[in-house]
Structure formats: structure tokens, C-alpha cells
Amino acid sequence: MYDVIVIGAGPAGMTAALYASRSNLKVLLIERGAPGGQMNNTAEVENYPGFTSIMGPELAYKMYEGVNQFGTVNAYGIVEEIIDHGTTKTVVCEDQSYEGKAVIIATGCVHRKLGVPGEDEFAGRGVSYCAVCDGAFFKGKHLFVIGGGDSAVEEGIYLTQFASKVTVVHRRDELRAQKIIQERAFANPKMEFYWNTVLEEITGDEIKVQGVQLKNVQTGEVTAESADGVFIYVGLDPLTEPFRKLGITNAQGWIETDQEMETKIPGIYAIGDVREKTLRQITTAVGEGGIAGQQVYQYLQELA
Incomplete structure (x- = not known):
């Protein structure tokens, strides 16, 4: 007892x-x-x-x-x-x-899952919820970070030490992260931001992630982009x-x-x-x- x-x-x-x-x-x-x-x-x-x-x-x-x-x-x-x-x-x-x-x-x-096609299929093969765990596998690669809070932006900044480019995808027109974190992200030359955008699908071959399907929530336009990895931080x-x-x-x-x-x-x-x-x-x-x-x-x- x-x-x-x-x-x-x-x-x-x-x-x-x-x-x-x-x-x-x-x-x-x-x-x-x-x-x-x-x-x-x-x-x-x-x-x-x-x-x-x-x-x-x-x-x-x-x-x-x-x-x-x-x-x-x-x-x-x-x-x-x-x-x-x-x-x-x-x-x-x-x-x-x-x-x-x-x-x-x-x-x-x-970490909450998005539930989009390809998320479970490519888990551990390009889809991750932990930059510290998996960031080093993506040296010189183009990565997408989904989310706009503290975790998403901080981990995006962390990933820039490995990636050639980090694209942050956020469903709103401004980040929710703390201002000091936002300032660091906006000042980082390796980071770019897609506003009013959501992830629709993660695509790839039998080995790894190769791309993403993105949708603009204002216009409804869907675009396909090449991607080497997707890091998800949505709650x-x-x-x-x-x-x-x-x-x-x-x-x-x-x-x-x-x-x-x-x-x-x-x-x-x-x-x-x-x-x-x-x-x-x-x-x-x-x-x-x-x-x-x-x-x-x-x-x-x-x-x-």
C-alpha cells in the first residue's frame, strides 16, 4: 500500500x-x-x-x-x-x-492529428510531430510546418538549422504564437508563410513524402507543391x-x-x-x- x-x-x-x-x-x-x-x-x-x-x-x-x-x-x-x-x-x-x-x-x-489523407500512411516516412526527434533527417530539404501557435513556429525555427526552406501553413491571416517568437520567425531568411491556407492531403510514393495539397480557405483554390517532410502542430x-x-x-x-x-x-x-x-x-x-x-x-x- x-x-x-x-x-x-x-x-x-x-x-x-x-x-x-x-x-x-x-x-x-x-x-x-x-x-x-x-x-x-x-x-x-x-x-x-x-x-x-x-x-x-x-x-x-x-x-x-x-x-x-x-x-x-x-x-x-x-x-x-x-x-x-x-x-x-x-x-x-x-x-x-x-x-x-x-x-x-x-x-x-x-499532439493532435489532422486526419488528412496521407497523414497516417506517411507517419515516420516524412510526417512528424517532433522536430527535435526527426529534424536532422531533413538536411537540405524543403519542409512544411502546419500550425500557427508557439509550438509550430518554435519548431519551424528549429528546423531551419537543417532544412533549406521551412514553409509555415496557417489557416488564419496571422500567427497565434508569442510576439517574440513571431519576430524571430519573420527575421529568419529560411522561413516563409502561407496564410489562410489548410493542408488537404499529403502525397508520396511507397517510400516517403513527396508533396502536399494545399487549399486557400478564402478562394477555395487548391494547389500542389513538392515537399520532403510535413511537421504537424495543430493542438x-x-x-x-x-x-x-x-x-x-x-x-x-x-x-x-x-x-x-x-x-x-x-x-x-x-x-x-x-x-x-x-x-x-x-x-x-x-x-x-x-x-x-x-x-x-x-x-x-x-x-x-
Whole structure:
């Protein structure tokens, strides 16, 4: 029986595990991949206090080093559901179940797919959702980035160190990214922008991507262009399917909490990118992890 089970070892989950274990609680941290979450797919982090600039995987490693200093138990697992028994909870994984008095959900989210023809067919063969993972494969190539938010523009800038040209395709007539990021992009000679345009189809041969079909949403004109790769950044979907039965998610699947990070079920908390909120950053994830880790201690004190 653990005092608290943390599901997900991104910045939120790792911070929660750190705070809870430092309070002398028995903590289990379950992760289905490498610790760090989205940080492992982030090139350069420039807005995390204490570092003027640090690579995402390096920051993830530094956080993970701190997690284990107070006795957190680490486990690999893909969580299928949480069963609420009141004062205890069962976390059911594919091949094992764990018992805890409280649970902190920090499963994060994933990049949303467009659902256009060719997207699934060419996944890993020119279609990507991670510039850090795949950018180096496209040296001297022409790449298309779909989206207009922070992630799309930042990753587009990152890709220019490899690509000969990066074309950003956005359905509106202006970007949604922060102004400082926009300024960097507009000043980059390798970047160009297609406004009021959407991706209709990704084309290629049996080996790789070779082109895209684009549609102007104002004129309806469809054009075909050569492309060596397509990077898609059109939003995020929460990883909350295992928790839908609990009734703690909203219509879009995000988990709703109070300011103490507690859901409407006592003893179940949610933190980080999986929460219903406006800002999804490493700093906010860490802050929420600290709150949840401390609130679990208070919750268990009241149970005793």
C-alpha cells in the first residue's frame, strides 16, 4: 500500500513525487516511457528559471535525478483505469495493479492529428510531430510546418538549422504564437508563410513524402507543391481515456480540478498538461506538482 501513486513522470509528476516523498510519504511513480514527458521532445528551453537556455532532455534528466533522493519507487506501466474505493484507490496497469491512498494524475497530452489523407500512411516516412526527434533527417530539404501557435513556429525555427526552406501553413491571416517568437520567425531568411491556407492531403510514393495539397480557405483554390517532410502542430489532446469512467473530465477530455489540484473525487488529483487550463508550460507543471505533492500530505493527515 502506497501513500500516493503518481501517474506520469513529466515535470508535473516528477515534482509531485519529489514533494510527496520529501514529506516522508511512500510514493510510487508510474511512467510508460522515458522520464521527462514532452521535455524529451523539446529542443531548447529558454523560459525555465535558473537556466538562460537548456536542452529539454537535459532538464528532464536533472529533474529525474532529484526525484529519487527521498525514496520514490519507480515503475514502468501503461495505466488502464483507476478504481476508487473511498479511502484507497487501485491503479490498474496492463500486467499489474497497485494500491494507494491517493492518486496524482500527470499523464499529459499528445499532439493532435489532422486526419488528412496521407497523414497516417506517411507517419515516420516524412510526417512528424517532433522536430527535435526527426529534424536532422531533413538536411537540405524543403519542409512544411502546419500550425500557427508557439509550438509550430518554435519548431519551424528549429528546423531551419537543417532544412533549406521551412514553409509555415496557417489557416488564419496571422500567427497565434508569442510576439517574440513571431519576430524571430519573420527575421529568419529560411522561413516563409502561407496564410489562410489548410493542408488537404499529403502525397508520396511507397517510400516517403513527396508533396502536399494545399487549399486557400478564402478562394477555395487548391494547389500542389513538392515537399520532403510535413511537421504537424495543430493542438493537443489529453491522455485521459483511462480516467473517463471516474467522471472527472470535461467534454473535451481535460481533467477539472480546484486550486489545490484536487478533482471532485477526494484523494484524486490532476496536474500538468492533463488539466483544464490556459497555460501549459514546464513552469506551470512544476508549480502544480508542488501544490499536489503538499496537498496529498495534508489529505492523508486528515484521513489518519
